[in-house]
Amino acid sequence: QVQLQESGPGLVKPGQTLSLTCTVSGGAFNVDTYYWDWIRQPAGKGLEWIGRTHISGSTNYNPLLKSRVSVSMDTSKKQFSLKMTSMTAADSAVYFCARGGKFGSPFDYWGQGILATVSS
């Protein structure tokens, strides 16, 4: 059974960079089939896709967040990471990592989510 687990600081100051890591276990990681995604959900609101990475090194980002986001992976540790710069209160949310696929594939496995709060 594939499992994903997010980790990282829960509190970020305004203007600083959020850094989160997702560790994958129980399944293949270094395969062409899968993409590794980040999705967020502000309190009481809906889901927003942030971006993704692939074993090939390719990345894709939500156009609205592209200028502030980078996603990377460490295959030796079966981890992938999110960095989001210039954080504001509007970026406070639960951040999920998930496994996706090519083109219009679904997100079939999700982490439990990690709350990131932006506050001084």
Next chain:
Amino acid sequence: SYVLTQTPSMSVAPGQTAPITCGGSDIGRKSVHWYQQKAGQAPVLVIHYDSERPSGIPERFSGSNSGNVATLTITRVEAGDEADYYCHVWDSNSDNRVFGGGTKLTVL
């Protein structure tokens, strides 16, 4: 950018049928996926590629997609189905993954 529209909330009595819709321009030409999110939990995929059920999802969950509307239908609704439901598509024009705003299903 591509927009998906969902009714924010709906209520249904146990045993009845809940049709949850997701509207989008020519959505019938796209593959639609549906997620169930219970309070405090991560989303769970309940329908993918318009109408296919992942392993472990009850047959009470079904999906359809045509024209400008995709529908997730839950038959014989149970108290345990109370959750938020989100639709999701891939917008190939922008290579963006888009979610609907979600529908909160309340079981009376």
